[in-house]
Amino acid sequence: MGGISLGKLLVVAxxxxxxxxxxxxxxxxxxxxxxxxxxxxxxxxxxxxNTTALTHEDHSQKS
Incomplete structure (x- = not known):
């Protein structure tokens, strides 16, 4: 009941x-x-x- 081994992955591939x-x-x-x-x-x-929109909002609020 182990995990997936390399052999199992190879068979699936x-x-x-x-x-x-x-x-x-x-x-x-x-x-x-x-x-x-x-x-x-x-x-x-x-x-x-989003960054550009935020910088434009900052500039418009300062004016």
Whole structure:
């Protein structure tokens, strides 16, 4: 009743590769990478927008 060993992970990886094929897995990996990159970029741009909005509010309140 142990955890997941390296052998078990290897068997699962081989079964997944046989089911989906390496080309499809590669394209799924690329798609996932692009999705994660887009998510990070949107979070960073949202943070920059919030910071810019706050600085504009600070300047308008001082005037």
């Amino acid at each position: 081989v079964v997944i590769a046989l089911l989906f094929g390496t080309k499809r897995l590669r394209s799924l990996g690329d798609d996932l990478g692009h999705a994660i990159k887009g998510f990070k970029n949107s979070l960073n741009s949202e943070d920059k927008d």
